[in-house]
Amino acid sequence: MTILDFFVPMPKPVAKARPRFTRTGVAYTPKETADAERYVAMMARRAIRASAMAPCFPVAEDAVGMGIYVILQRPKGCKKKYPTGRPDWDNYAKLVCDALNGVAYKDDSQIVQMQGWKRYAEQFSQWDTPGYYVWVHDMEGA
Numbered sequence: 001m002t003i004l005d006f007f008v009p010m011p012k013p014v015a016k017a018r019p020r021f022t023r024t025g026v027a028y029t030p031k032e033t034a035d036a037e038r039y040v041a042m043m044a045r046r047a048i049r050a051s052a053m054a055p056c057f058p059v060a061e062d063a064v065g066m067g068i069y070v071i072l073q074r075p076k077g078c079k080k081k082y083p084t085g086r087p088d089w090d091n092y093a094k095l096v097c098d099a100l101n102g103v104a105y106k107d108d109s110q111i112v113q114m115q116g117w118k119r120y121a122e123q124f125s126q127w128d129t130p131g132y133y134v135w136v137h138d139m140e141g142a
Helices: 031-050 089-099
Strands: 002-009 064-072 111-120 131-138
Touching: 002 031, 031 089, 031 131, 064 089, 089 111, 089 131
Parallel strands: 064 111
Antiparallel strands: 002 131, 064 131
16 A cells, blocks of 8 residues: 655755764764755655645554655756766665655665666656655555
8 A cells, every 4th residue: 555655846856965074073964965855854744734644644663665766857968868877876765765764654674675766857758857756655555
């Protein structure tokens, strides 16, 4: 059963960046990453409020599966269908998974199945807007 299904429009999707360290050795998340995680979480909450399950939306406590499609703006002059450069798809996925902690599931350690791709936005198709298309489904009730 699908728990959550939503789209996060973003002109330039952000991949999870490595933590940075202060001179004293304290780790912190870069601002761009933290802002993107908050935005994804906000869009997920907005999708929950718009759903029929809004009043009693359950945060998953068991195993979940996930899908993350990353749609990027095509650079000028690029003829390839799929982006093969950096950032890697899994860094985009890490950002989305971390953003949904406490929103769609208690912790991203509950994710046991993942599906996804990254591709360029295509004019006049369902994939014409850059951003993330995300869905989460319950593995126990599948």
